[in-house]
Amino acid sequence: MTDTLRRETLVAQAMGRIDAATRAVIAPIHVSTTFIRDADNQYSAGFVYGRPDNATVREAEAVLAMLEDAGAGALLFGSGMAAAIAVFAILDAGDHVLAPQIMYWALRHWLLTELTRRGVDVTFVAMDDVAAVAAAVQPGRTRLIWIETPGNPLWTITDVAAIAEIAHRADAKLAVDATVASPYHMQPLALGADFVMHAATKMLNGHSDVVAGVVAGARDDAHWQRIVTTRKLGGAILGPFEAFLLMRGMRTLFLRAAAQAGSAADLAARLVVHPMVAAVLYPGLETHPGHAIAARQMVNGFGSMLSIRVVGGAAHAIATAAAVRVWHRATSLGGVESLIEHRASIEGEGTPCPDDLLRLSVGIEHVEDLYADLAQALHGAAVASEV
Incomplete structure (x- = not known):
């Protein structure tokens, strides 16, 4: 049935799930950090421990994956910065990144300080100049292009489809910070991006009472699995109560x-x-x-x-x-x-x-x-x- 419904309906009903135990229209908050093993020592319910996974978080991630039409799904993090940093985990020492001259200042600072300490080179370029972006690519080294559109705080616009073509021609990935646009206004994955990131604190939640971030992926490949592993091992998952509030906020997005x-x-x-x-x-x-x-x-x-x-x-x-x-x-x-x-x-x-x-x-x-x-x-x- 959900295949025939519009995004407005699906997000308003949080995918329409009814709680099996109570028949409640609002999903419960699952706060348990540990789960019972089966008699054969397996976890048939699919949950092992609270650090890498949580049922309430999964509910919110399903809504986000639907909003972005994300083939790989969506992952929630404890903040927008945590989500953004996880994307850069796909890089190795010696790789090269292109980032916009106009972008969120805290991430720009992290790129200049922490990412470079990991042996990754960063070049800042005017992302609204397609020719300049193409010229800044280093063949064989550029592995990720990060764009933000509209770009905070001058609201510069980057042509997502054009930059996606440049990235893929160079065997690089394109990640888009679409926090300002939100899925209501733009779907970067449909425009050719590999990853889309949101500081979910902002438009997605909309009520200034949750700090959260999300990354959605176009396809479940080795790069996506590296992001999954980064969150799992780093313990950067969003808390269940915050996921509940985010899901409530998204209903009115x-x-x-x-x-x-x-x-x-x-x-x-x-x-x-x-x-x-x-x-x-x-x-x-x-x-x-x-x-x-x-x-x-x-x-x-x-x-x-x-x-x-x-x-x-x-x-x-x-x-x-x-x-x-x-x-x-x-x-x-x-x-x-x-x-x-x-x-x-x-x-x-x-x-x-x-x-x-x-x-x-x-x-x-x-x-x-x-x-x-x-x-x-x-x-x-x-x-x-x-x-």
């Missing part, structure tokens, strides 16, 4: 993502003509350099993230963030509450983020309240600078 993307597009269109806004960075705008590619590979809108560059520089940007009343000054994205952040202050020295930039994560509040709050904050910052 399609409703939340649609509402948030609609409000983000509305705000972008208004802010682009605001006198105190120097630029709006949002792939849904036709003036965005990656708009045409985003329109081709993203469906159901362009996501809920945008950034604005404030007239008057860093001082005005920080003052604007200080003056909001509805938006929350906080790190993260994808939750039901709208967040605003002066990103350069968070990333620190070496950030590619302009110091006049404010990153906006649009929640599910009424868009008129969100715009009015930003407008008064921008106006207040301008007036204060004149006093």
